[in-house]
Amino acid sequence: MSESLLNIENFDAYIVIGILIFFGLMEVIAGYLHRSKRTSSDWIQEVGSFFALAVLIKPAIVVVVWALGNMVFPDAQSVLGHWNFWILLVFYLLIDDVLQYWYHRSAHEYEWLWKLHRPHHQAEEMGFFVSYRNAALYYVIMPNLWWVALITFLGGGASVALGLILKQLIIIGSHSRVKWDNFLYKYKIFNPLISVLERIIITPAFHHAHHGKSIKDGISDPNGNYGNTFSLWDQFFGTAKFTRQFPIEYGLPNDPKDKWTASYFYPVITSDIPDSEIARGYEKQDTKTLEPTIVELEKGEKYLWCQCGHSGNQPFCDGSHHGTKHKPLLFEAKRTGKVKLCNCKATKTGPFCDDSHVLVHS
Numbered sequence: 001m002s003e004s005l006l007n008i009e010n011f012d013a014y015i016v017i018g019i020l021i022f023f024g025l026m027e028v029i030a031g032y033l034h035r036s037k038r039t040s041s042d043w044i045q046e047v048g049s050f051f052a053l054a055v056l057i058k059p060a061i062v063v064v065v066w067a068l069g070n071m072v073f074p075d076a077q078s079v080l081g082h083w084n085f086w087i088l089l090v091f092y093l094l095i096d097d098v099l100q101y102w103y104h105r106s107a108h109e110y111e112w113l114w115k116l117h118r119p120h121h122q123a124e125e126m127g128f129f130v131s132y133r134n135a136a137l138y139y140v141i142m143p144n145l146w147w148v149a150l151i152t153f154l155g156g157g158a159s160v161a162l163g164l165i166l167k168q169l170i171i172i173g174s175h176s177r178v179k180w181d182n183f184l185y186k187y188k189i190f191n192p193l194i195s196v197l198e199r200i201i202i203t204p205a206f207h208h209a210h211h212g213k214s215i216k217d218g219i220s221d222p223n224g225n226y227g228n229t230f231s232l233w234d235q236f237f238g239t240a241k242f243t244r245q246f247p248i249e250y251g252l253p254n255d256p257k258d259k260w261t262a263s264y265f266y267p268v269i270t271s272d273i274p275d276s277e278i279a280r281g282y283e284k285q286d287t288k289t290l291e292p293t294i295v296e297l298e299k300g301e302k303y304l305w306c307q308c309g310h311s312g313n314q315p316f317c318d319g320s321h322h323g324t325k326h327k328p329l330l331f332e333a334k335r336t337g338k339v340k341l342c343n344c345k346a347t348k349t350g351p352f353c354d355d356s357h358v359l360v361h362s
């Protein structure tokens with residue numbers, strides 16, 4: 001159905017499996033798997049999701065695109081076949097990555113899509129298999145998987161094969177606990193190299209920050225660093241955060257620990273945990289109030305003020321903003337004592353009340 005790299009059938013698939021084995025072995029040698037906190041449910045979800053994607057979902061998308069293509073645009077097959085291999089590679093990769101940037105970012109900003117992406121962020125430690133941890137439906141509607149099939153139909157098979165290898169190398173590398181970029185930060189001599197590299201491709205430090213539990217550590221940014229292969233889009237669209245450090249804690253605040261069946265098969269199977277975002281009939285609560293909340297703060301302590309209005313722990317953030325366009329505001333208390341924190345979320349001087357609620361009242 002597609003051209004193959006070096007004329008070896010499924011060459012790209014072998015290389016991708018090779019990359020996984022390489023990072024897997026590195027994690028074993030480094031002792032990470034031995035010390036892993038993963039439960040059997042985590043393993044089932046990550047390994048199962050990888051095989052379902054490789055063996056069922058991707059091939060099904062290719063079959064559908066080829067069948068539709070041949071039916072509707074039969075003359076378009078191989079229309080890009082005369083393009084230069086390298087131009088086609090760059091063309092494929094850039095379109096693929098900008099599609100994935102916006103899809104991934106939307107998965108953090110829209111609740112229905114967040115519920116399909118949420119399993120990816122429930123992982124409490126990084127690892128090469130975390131790359132494949134999402135609900136099945138997340139992959140079925142992922143635009144760039146359809147783009148891969150389309151460009152293969154149009155004649156770009158060989159360029160796509162190499163592109164997939166490069167992409168997987170970067171993505172699996174950026175999820176792995178083997179932080180290949182760490183030594184580049186330590187030695188000054190590598191500074192020019194990593195300074196250029198991190199501005200082009202996704203490094204482990206850049207992506208680990210996206211998986212960090214809370215922005216309180218000054219490193220994590222789950223509402224940023226959305227890129228998959230290139231960091232260009234984050235820089236261009238204002239969501240990049242470079243710290244060259246790694247979060248201490250990964251995962252979600254208030255994770256209800258749903259069964260893997262609900263996480264993977266949502267919305268067909270829902271969670272039996274009532275407070276879970278993927279439970280049947282779950283709705284985000286509006287917890288804003290028209291009065292400020294008086295709280296006792298301690299000088300030098302850092303706090304996260306809720307800006308989304310859904311926290312169950314107002315006026316502070318409890319992670320309920322996931323799946324919205326809001327994120328918490330991090331602030332440090334300048335003195336110990338009582339303050340009025342805004343709870344109508346209309347203040348212009350967040351986190352502090354500026355009496356905007358009076359206007360909201362009237």
Ligand code: FES
Nearest residue numbers: 306307308317320
């Ligand atoms: S719960 Fe985090 S900003 Fe509202």
